[in-house]
Structure formats: structure tokens, C-alpha cells
Amino acid sequence: MSYIDENFQLVQENIKKACEKVQRSPDVQIVAVTKYVSLETTRLALAAGIQHLGESKSQDAIAKWKALGDQAVWHFIGHLQTNKVRDIIGKFTYVHSLDRYSLAAELSKRGQQIQAVTRCFVQVNISGEESKHGIKPGDAASFIREINHMPAIELVGLMTMAPYVSDAEETRWIFRSLRELRDELRQEFPQIPLTHLSMGMSNDYQVAVEEGATFIRLGSTLVGDERN
Template identity: 55%
Template sequence: MSMQERIRSVEERIAAACERSGRQREDVHIIAVTKYVSLDTAREAYNSGLSNLGENRWQDAQEKWHALSGGEQAPDEEKPVWHFIGSLQTNKVKDVIGKFTYIHSLDRLSLAEAIHKRAAQLGLIVPCFIQVNVSGEESKHGLQPEELPAFLDKLADYPGVKPIGLMTMAPYEAEPEETRPVFRALRQLRDEVKASSPHAEHLIHLSMGMSNDFEVAIEEGATWIRLGTTLVGKEEE
């Protein structure tokens, strides 16, 4: 399939999921995950209207970032919006903050402190998703759900960090329907914390759902979905 064909197919599936769940299409945002594709494919994705690009590691992203966003001559509205969606090491914060608009993997206070310090140097406030390990898998990063309220309270000490939502990764399931409890639990956790925490007023978004399960995630309230293979493909090195 061509890029345009994949985009049309994904759009049809998103629209159907929104209709099934009574949601508005404009409330669901796509991140095109370009970590497994070349610079040329990432450029094609952006030129095809996929303005939000996601990468997991700065080492892999830097060529694409410099090619698509590094030029000072182009205004920001003509550049991709970059999302850092992988685990972020504190020693990489200096490379990422200022280049990636959104961080989807805030999972510890030491990282919040590092982001805050770098943001202060650059005069920025960084929108972040707090990663929560809803599924309880040992291989997954993220806070335990019960740790979220105290974590939000402590984030108030780092005004360079703006928590705007929660992120989770569901286990890969051959039957996507089996991921529904994970996505539902993240939505319920967000709603509970918003109702009880004075520091959760901006906690609106849910970053959840990937190529295998994004339709279920949308039905359960995802506002950002992270799509790689099904949208931009995968290129073997």
C-alpha cells in the first residue's frame, strides 16, 4: 500500500471507532511513529499531512529532526511537531527538550527535575504525559496507578513541567479486544485523579493505542494514538 492508501485506511478506521463510541473525530490526534523508517519516508509522511511525528530515541531521531526541523529559516508552523514517546534517560534530556514539543514518558521525579532545569534554561514549559503501568507488566515503564496522586502533587515543585495527560502501553494481544480493560483503566484513573487532585486540572489527554489496538483505545477515550507500521510502514535495515 502507498502512504496515501494507508492514511485513508487509518482515517476510515478512526472515523468508525469514533462513531461507535459517540466521539468527535477532531478529538483524536495521530502521531506518526517514524522510528522504523528512513528520513525519506518520514518526510513523505509529513508532506502527506501527518504533522505529528514520534520517535523513541534521540540517537535514531536526530537525522530526521535536523533535516525536517533544524533549519532556522522555516517558521515553526511549517515544521513537524515532535513527540518523544520512548523511555527518556535523564542524560538525554539536554538533547530532547527544545526539539520535541511533547514528552509521553514522564515516569519519575528525577526526570521531571531534569526536564524542569532544561526547560528553565530555554524559557520553556514542557507538556508531558505521565506514563502509568496500568497492565502491571514488569517489562513496562511507568508509575503504579496508586502512585499517581502523590506524583502529581510533587510535580508542582517543577513548574517547567506541565502534566497534560496520561500514557500507557497495553500488552500486545492477538485479539485487540483483550486490551480494552487496560485502556478503560487509564481513562478511569484520569477521571478519578481529576476529580480529587488540585494539581490535575490540565490532565486532559490520554496517549494510548498503537497499530494493533488503536480502535479499542479510541473507543475507550484515547486523544492521542501512536501509529507506526499500519500508517507509515516498517523498513528492515
């Protein structure tokens, strides 16, 4: 058993406990963030039974995709430059960082060219930090209204990033706010299946799950960090 197998089991147990605590369904997808690990380590993650892989730099992401292809469900989780859409379209099932009209338009255009639909999370900057990407919560409805008609894009939910803090409880309000915003948007746009919440990382995923996360993005606590 590799260390990733052990980490994966622990994460699953923590998710189960968090769901039981708030009496919710344990329907949470674990996305292994492999951007800071090698191809070999990524293979270990797949061998452990992890199905979803997250990358945030197109150059590194495509190299891994070429090696592993349809062995995984691929998620682009970082800030996506418009001129990089052509590299990931048709390869990455999910984009977690849709935050502007120009990106939506490019995803739609490129997707139509190859008849590929990209499942997108609208990134919302709940914390208000200038260092983070994402639209303002108050702009979410108008943004969704503006891009929902675009072909080759399927809006599936919202994504946010919380600041890194030593006490994960300090992030709870951020995750709760995203869930409440999602619920409001589902009332306003009942025709759009805004089902999912992509929120929670290695240091705060248990709190995020308690607040309704359906996708969590785990790097160091799951697959490690090989930068050092």
C-alpha cells in the first residue's frame, strides 16, 4: 500500500465523518491536485482508485494528459488564460475557474469546433481578496444570465477559494456563503442545474464538506508536494 492509498482512505473517512456530523449525503468527489507531483506519482494516485485529477497549468497538464488520457476525469482548476483554451478543450471535462465573459466565449467557440461540451464552475471571489480571481457575489446572477445561452458550455455550479489559515473554522463563512449564493441562484435560474459546489482544499476540506461541498480539491494532504 502506497502513502497515497493511506491518505486516500483517511480522506474518505474524514469526509464520511463530516457528512454524518451535518446529516448530509456523502456524495463528494475528490479531485487529486497533481500539479506539484510527477507523472509517476500521478500514476500512483490512479492506482489508489482516485478517478479525478486536477491541474492548473496548461503546459504541465497537457503533458500528463498525453501520458494518461482517459484513465482519469480531468479538471482544470487554475486561472485559465483565453489563449490556452485551445490546449485544454476536449481533454478536460471540467473547468473550475470560469470568471469572465471572454473566457466563456472562447470555451464556447472552441467547443463548438470539435463538438465538445465543457462542464464549468463559475468562480466567485467570496473572500474579496484582491489576490484571488473570481467574480463578485453580487455579479453572479448577471454573469450567469449573460453566458447561459452559449453552446458547448454546461454550467454545473460554483467554485471559490478560501484563504489559507491555521484554523479552518475561520473559513466556514466563506463556504457557507457560496452555498447560500448557489441556492439563491438555483431559485432564480431553475432551468440551470447549478448542483455542485467546488470548495475546500487540503487544510479546510472537512469544513467545506460540512457546508455542502460536492467537489474538493486536494493536493498535499492526498498526493503530496514534490517541489522541494
